[in-house]
Structure formats: structure tokens, C-alpha cells
Amino acid sequence: MRYSAKVLKYFYNCQHALTGPVEPGYLCGEAGVLANGDFLQVFIKPDQGSFQKIHYKIQAGVATMACMEFVARQLISQPLTQLDTLSAEQILFQLQLPTTRMNSALLPLAALGSALKTDEASYG
């Protein structure tokens, strides 16, 4: 599949992707199924009700990687409630992805949502 320039922009610049171990103190969430090849873990550090830091580890296709990076950049330094205003449809629209890629857009939102429900980092 030939991806849009927007998808490639985020895919080629995964600034928030983590290549080393996560530091203590992060809230962790995950979404997807590793056996399906679409799985991600997000690590967030809230501060005064905002996303101070967002990192992720990911094993997924191009679309999911681009969606995760896009969402991370949208939310960094924003209030935690900003997550509720993001929808998968908006993500797909912004990245010019077809609606058949809905799962790629849903995974980052699900992972972030699950991270906010935890109390402490539990992954090394």
C-alpha cells in the first residue's frame, strides 16, 4: 500500500518511541495482540493533570506506528482529558488513512486509556 506523506512523516520520525528500558514512575497501558503482529505498550508520566511525557514500545505495521506517534504528539503537554476528545475517525482523517485501518487508530487510544487507569509502572 502506498501511504500518504502524512503517515510517512510520523512513521519516519517516531520521536516518542522507546528503544531502551522504561524508567520508573510511568503509568503503563497496552493494547493489541502480539500474536496478530499489532501490539503496543504506552508509558505516560502525568504532571498536574497533563501529559508531561509519553513514550511507547510497539511491534506493529506502518499505519499503527504512524497513528501512535501522531497521537503522542497531539497529547504531549495537553490535559489528560484531551484524550477523550480524540477519536479514531479524526486520526484516520488527519493521516489520510482509509476507514479499513480503524484498528490502527483505535489501538493508541485504547492503550492510553488503559494507562490512565493504572497507578504505577509495572513493566521493565
Added chain:
Amino acid sequence: MSDQPIYLDYMATTPVDPRVKAVMVNYLGTEDVFGNPASNSHQYGWQAEEAVAKARLQVAELIGASSKEIVFTSGATEANNLALKGVAEFYQANGQHIITLKTEHKAVLDCLAALQAKGFEVTYLDPLPSGLVDLELLERSIRADTILISMMHVNNEIGVIQDVAAIATIAKKHGVIFHTDVAQSVGKVPLDMRSMPIDLLSMSAHKIYGPKGIGALYIRRTPRVHLVPQMHGGGHEFGFRAGTLATHQIVGMGEAFRLAQQVLCEENERICQQRDRLWQQISALGDIRLNGSATHRVSGNLNVFFAGVDGEALMLSLRRLAISSGSACNSANLQASHVLLALGLSKLEASQSLRISLGRFTSDDELAEAILLIKKEVVRLRAMAPRCK
């Protein structure tokens, strides 16, 4: 360093060899041989006819055939259509059962699906995990009403080389016609119709440094194989394939085949060494595996499973390289390669596989750069992968 990506997708297509191009340009314009080869009343036609005859002989010589057994088509896909549908229609009074492998190219599988829709019965055999056909299973699958076996010589995805001589012998023993698509093997793996009892061969020019849009079907004359033509309109090509011959493309194909015959051994050896060096170097990454037989494999092909790395993500990360993934992608979903699934790979493993194919113009410098890039990106993507408890 060129701005163009390094081309490592030779099994998709090959660039036209400059020597082939130099021949082709003499068959285009007003100062060239542009006549219709079927125009038998003037010099323009005679010259074109002579050029076609020469090219036909060049194609025949590479496979040890008579030029009268070569029918030019628009490519291997059309040759497959002519072979499969032509045989099925001619011999259907004798039976309507056809045998093939699940790993065949879509050009064969889709043809057979069309025949199934018309009432033919097709047996799709599972390959061994190596990608090779189980010859005993093949023989057991032949029935009294089997009229055709179709199995490609070299698989376009995994590069595995089938023993077509053995398959042909089995087919002949049971009076079954044997067709093989040799688009990926002709000019790379020796073929000799004098010693191999193969009835039909589909060939392509663009996989062997010739132009796109031209191919040929070898149709054995002794013993004679009959086909029902699929294109009508003038009786060209011994009545098998109507349509004005594209002289410039045909001479290009002829020249490409002539060159292949000259360089086959030396070129194979060089490309094999490059391929083996590539495999040895990237094997150091660990957790990678060759898909398909390591020993029965065409010289330029590697189909590699990289554990923990999405194939599409790796392919796009390697933007300096032109390679192919193990999955075909439509506009909706990634579809796992039917070839890799038939070998027994899971959908995940198939999605984590890439095809790398080297060729005539792959330089050692390009190979060295490709090795570095592949190692770097696999390490990077693996480092990004989640670690689970």
C-alpha cells in the same frame, strides 16, 4: 552515491540490459525495421519476419527446443492462460481433473479458478515445508480423469526450484500433460526440452533483462500437444495466438535469451556468492530464518523471516532499498502471502518476512550498503518492540 534506491527486487522485474535495448531501438522508427512481420509482399515485412524468426530461434535455443515450438505472447501470464485453458478445452473429453500446487503464482491459480467455475476439478497440493512438491503425493493424486499438471519451476516468492524433470516424468508415465511456468527460471536454471519430457513452458522476457509485455509459450510437437487458441483474429503464431507481432519486443526477448545463454553459469555463480554473503551477514542478527529450501533455491533469492519485526515496517524503514514484503496489500487489509501460508508459516510469521532478490546489476558496494542498512533497521525496530512479562 546515486539518489535512486538500491534495487533488490529482481524477481519482480529486471531492467532491460543495455545490449538488449541497443538491439530493440533498431525496430521502431522510419529508418528502422518497422514493418509488420505478417506483411509478406514487401521488404519491410520480410525484414521484420526475418528478425522475428531469428528471435524465435534464440528463445528456442536457450531451452533446447525447435523454433516451431515457440509461440510469442504478451507475457507469461498470457502464456499460462493459453496453456491451461487451451489444454483444458481441448482435452476435456478425456477428463476434467487438474493438479497444481498451492504455492503457484496467481497467473496460474486464477486461471484454474476460472476453469473450476466452468466445471473442472482442481486439486491444490500442499507443498512440503521446504516448498518442494511431495512427488509421491503428486503421483497418488493422479486419477484416470487427470488431464493436466501445472507446477512452476522456480517460485517467485521463495525462489525454490522444483524438480520439473521428475514431475514431467511422473506426468508422462500416466499420460498427463505437464505445464510449468518458468518465468523465474529460464536463463537462470538450465532447461533442455530434449531431455526433459515437459509439454508446455510459459516464459517471460522481463524477468531476464528483456522488455516487459512479451513472453512465449513452448508447445511440444513431439509428441504433439494440442491447445484450443484463446485469441482469434488472423491465425498468427501457428494458429495459436492471433495478433500482430511486436517485432521490437520480440527481438528484445531474443537478445535477452541469447545473452542469458552466454552468461548463465558465470552469472549464477557470482549472484550465488553475493546472496550467500548477504545471508551470512544478516544471519548474525539472530532470530531470522530462511523461508523455503536453502539448497533448492534460485541464485538471487532470499525470503527471510525476521522475528519480532513487522515486514511492512522494515521494508519502509529501508527506504534506501527497493525490496518486497511477504504480503500482498490491497486497499483494505494486509493479506498474508499465500505461498508462505502454504509452507506452514503463521500469518504473523508471513507478515514478518521479506523477499530480497539480487540480479545482474547488483554491485558488491550496493550489497555491502544493503547489509548495513538491514542490520541497523532490524536492530532499531526490535529495540522498539514491547517486552512482555
